[in-house]
Amino acid sequence: MTRRSIRRVVLVGPPGSGKTTQARAVSDKLGAPHVCIGELFRSNIARGTPLGMASRSYLDRGELVPDEWTTEIVRQRLAEPDAAGGFLVDGFPRTAHQARSLTxxxxxAGTPVDLVVETLLERDEAALRLAGRRSCGSCGRIWHVRFNPPAVYGICDDCAGALEQRSDDAAAAIQHRLDLYDRDTAPLLELYRRQGVLATIDASGAVEDVTERMLSVLGV
Structure with missing residues (x-):
């Protein structure tokens, strides 16, 4: 594919494989907005919407939010004007039902997915990344206590906001999330492989190296 033909991209990979980090790194180069399902839910929770409040207990336990709610929030986002020319979605779809609904x-709409990128990462490394991940409560930037620490522990370099560990990054929730990925999401890869739209990148190593691999498969 050429860069011009790749306008609608979906990232699929286990929790901790860096989907959101990579999406933020390449969305401007792709010329398409980054649509993160996790951020959409957290935004709804922060604003106290009925959907956000209903979803919160699922997210806190590291469980999947019911397909109908998840699909609806993504549909609403992709219907916004800035996504008309393309998008970079991460965290969706996570089940076969969601994949069918998205397709x-x-x-x-006459705008099928151009490319699905699998961010491949071993389970043990994914768990290590998740356990040390911290998110800024103000600007949303993600840090890591080991791999990407801020200059001052617990404080975001960008906005001086307090860093927090998400409830679904607790040890018990991490293993549950990885189990759910293996059971519900990994099987989608074969579906996209048969459709001829799947590319796989190695998500291990330095963030910058993974970004180069991502840009390569996107043709940017």
């Missing part, structure tokens, strides 16, 4: 919606 149907995009095909009906």
């Amino acid at each position: 149907e919606a995009l095909n009906d």
